[in-house]
Amino acid sequence: MxxxxxxxxxxxxxxxxxxxxxxxxxxxxxxxxxxxxxxxxVYEKDGFTFDGGPTVITAPFLFDEIFEAAGKKRKDYVTFVPCDPFYRIFDKDGNTFDYNGDHDFVLSEIEKWNPADKEGYTRFLKSTKAIFDKGFTELADKPFLSIWDMLKVAPDLIKLQSYKTVYQYASQFIENNFLRKCFSFHPLLVGGNPFQTTSIYAMIHYLEREWGVHYAMxxxxxxxxxxxxxxxxxxxxxxxxxxxxxxxxxxxxxxxxxxxxxxxxxxxxxxxxxxxxxxxxxxxxxxxxxxxxxxxxxxxKYSMSLFVSYFGTKKRYLDSDLAHHNIILGDRYRELLEDIFNRKELAEDFSLYLHMPTKTDPSLAPEGCEAFYVLSPVPHLDSDTDWTQQAKPYRDAIIQFLEENYLPDLEENIIVEHHIDPLHFKKTLNSYKGSAFSVExxxxxxxxxxxxxxxxxxxxxxxxxxxxxxxxxxxxxxxxxxxxxxxxxxxxx
Ligand SMILES: Cc1cc2nc3c(=O)[nH]c(=O)nc-3n(C[C@H](O)[C@H](O)[C@H](O)COP(=O)(O)OP(=O)(O)OC[C@H]3O[C@@H](n4cnc5c(N)ncnc54)[C@H](O)[C@@H]3O)c2cc1C
Known part of the structure; x- marks a missing residue:
């Protein structure tokens, strides 16, 4: 052997x-x-369980295949449940856009923002199927070891407009400013800036629709x-x-x-x-x-880093507007991403992903308690930010923002807390420049x-x-x- x-x-x-x-x-x-x-x-403390990183499970069949190859069934080891909505996205004023895999539901959500975009979204989805068929089904599990492998697919990449960015691509179909963000934020999930990343990554939205967004119990x-x-x-x-x-x-x-x-x-x-x-x-x-x-x-070029704060509260927030997966977009978006990816400056404002897993699975917290994590994209260590000094005020600003807008009396209800920042990615995970997603x-x-x-x-x-x-x-x-x-x-x- x-x-x-x-x-x-x-x-x-x-x-x-x-x-x-x-x-x-x-x-x-x-x-x-x-x-x-x-x-x-996984961080475990005082009866709370916090997933340190990935929370959104897409393409679950990729896990199933591993168990099947070993002659086993994945569902005998771990249970996946679908999330609905996939995400709840908030604008700066707290207005929401939900989406899931049901086309009519997504159209009804688009209707709230701009009815004229319903037709454009349907075309967007159809066009991302072609990208998905090529970029995921055909190429994602094939090696690219020689320049010929690349040259062979170059005509398809041009036909699929891969020279455009994801934001440019989505904007061809969608008029409304906020909806453009909702259908182009996906590269951030893999460390890319929607204003710089090739439109091939527009397929992530299609991939979510194809197999759903899941949570592992x-x-x-x-x-x-x-x-x-x-x-x-x-x-x-x-x-x-x-x-x-x-x-x-x-x-x-x-x-x-x-x-x-x-x-x-x-x-x-x-x-x-x-x-x-x-x-x-x-x-x-x-x-x-x-x-x-x-x-x-x-x-x-390396992807951005992240600041993530994990916190457990001594009360539940069941009457909040939050879903399991929440994205809270700030007032500045393109400029904030410019600060993070290109200017490498730690901005005072932020856009956040807020995870509330106890909404689906209360077993992650003691009875009557809630577990959260909030994630903010930040520049990698080329920014020269001194995180030994900056982590506390950055955390305080995020928690204060959440308290004022989403989770009343948050600070006084937090009983367990932990955070990670770019230094964790560098020192603990050995990631070059403290990047959270490696090569951009x-x-x-x-x-x-x-x-x-x-x-x-x-x-x-x-x-x-x-x-x-x-x-x-x-x-x-x-x-x-x-x-x-x-x-x-x-x-x-
Ligand atoms: C906060 C966060 C949230 C995310 N959310 C999602 C999500 O919801 N859905 C999603 O699909 N993706 C998400 N991602 C991205 C996804 O988690 C990662 O891309 C993926 O998990 C990386 O896996 P990996 O195989 O590259 O290994 P890594 O997870 O990077 O692990 C590498 C391992 O190598 C070890 N190692 C390093 N150096 C050595 C050494 N010298 N000797 C021995 N071991 C070493 C490290 O300790 C580490 O355990 C998220 C990422 C982060 C950081």
Whole structure:
């Protein structure tokens, strides 16, 4: 049996570990932190359970496939329930737009804002199906290892207007300013600026409609636990608090890894689920890197970072206007994104995602209590913000805003709290520049232009996860594992 080391236990790492075990490989998974999940790490305190990262489950079949490959059924391990609405989006004055997978319902919501946009939305949806068929169904789980792979799809990309941004694309169909934001914010879910990201990402809205938006009962952490159990049942070996220091390379071929504590593991194949830029920059000496030189890594554009505050309240907020998934858009939108992505300035205002999972699943908090998390996109560490000083006032401003507009008497009702900021992404998750979604998803950093799933510098080294093709978000990282599995199995067939 060939020996495979997987570095990191984000969803990309968990998925490739299980997929390769199903194919009969001998797999050892090494995770730096004390628990598995990566960005989906779970914080537990005083009876509250907070999912640290992903909360919106789309394309659930990508999880089902992993269990099926192992001869199991996902629903025997973890239960998914649909969310309705998918999202509730608030404008600066608290007016709402809800959407879900029911076309007539979405049209009735559009009617509230601008009846003339109903027809445009129907055309928008139809056109994003073509993007989805190409960009997701056909290409998301295919490797882009040669320039020819890219040239072959170039005519389709031009036909689909991938040279436009998502915002420009949506605006061709939608007139109303607020609705334009509602149908173009999706790149933010994978670390992209709707005003810069290729219109291919307009397919995320179609993908949500195709399979729905789901929630895992017990939280996303329940999926991590289910995958951990599956991997152990399959005979995989898992070590936590096992930080990889170096990938051992002989004659440009990966031969194993060395941990920070000096322990060495030999391997026939190494798969890195750690941040791609970090893997190249810190685990492989520059003399062994022809393509991913320090200069190239520095010149790559990285996605924004996040400030996330997790808080539990001693009362429930059942009579609030909030849904399970809420997006609260501020007055400034394009300019705020310009501050975050290009000017790299921490603004005083914000646009927020507010998660209220206890609306669906009260088991995440003690009886009579509510669990929340609020997330604000912020610049990555090139902004020079001193988060050791800035985190507290930034948190206070967000909590005050929520108290004044959505959750009365919030501050006095908070009994449990935790937060993460760009320093967490850098120091705890080893993400280059503290980026929350790794390499920024722009056209010139997508598909063949993105770090490949098979290393271009070192043989027998593969990549899964947000920084490699096809990109961030759960559907992206799970697809990257599918690609890496095909490449590795192809090699040993
Ligand atoms: C707050 C937040 C909310 C999000 N919400 C959603 C959502 O609702 N839906 C969605 O689809 N996506 C969401 N995303 C994006 C999604 O969570 C990520 O793209 C995805 O989880 C990343 O998975 P990954 O496979 O790249 O691994 P990661 O989760 O990045 O994990 C990488 C792992 O590698 C480990 N590691 C790093 N270096 C080493 C080393 N040297 N040795 C050993 N281990 C190491 C890290 O500790 C980590 O556990 C969200 C992201 C964030 C941050």
């Amino acid at each position: 060939k020996k495979i080391i997987v570095i990191g236990s984000g969803f990309g790492g968990l998925a490739i570990a299980s997929r390769l075990l199903s194919k009969g490989f001998n797999v050892t998974l090494l995770e730096k932190r004390d628990k598995l999940g990566g960005r989906a790490y 017990g939280g996303t952490g329940a999926i991590v636990n289910a995958m951990e159990l599956l991997i152990r049942e399959q005979g995989g070996v898992i070590h936590t608090e096992a930080e990889v220091d170096k990938i051992l390379i002989e004659e440009q071929t990966a031969k194993g890894i060395r941990l920070k504590n000096g322990e060495e593991y030999d391997a026939d194949v190494v798969v890195s689920n750690a941040d791609v830029a970090f893997t190249y920059r810190h685990m492989i000496p520059e003399s062994k890197r022809k393509k991913y030189t320090n200069r190239k890594i520095e010149r790559t 998803p722009i056209l010139t950093q997508s598909a063949w232009f993105r770090p490949h799933n098979k290393s271009e510098d070192v043989d027998q080294l593969y990549f899964v996860g947000a920084g490699t093709h096809p990109g961030a978000g759960l559907p992206g990282v799970l697809s990257s594992a599918k690609i890496a599995e095909d490449l590795i199995c192809g090699k040993y067939r």
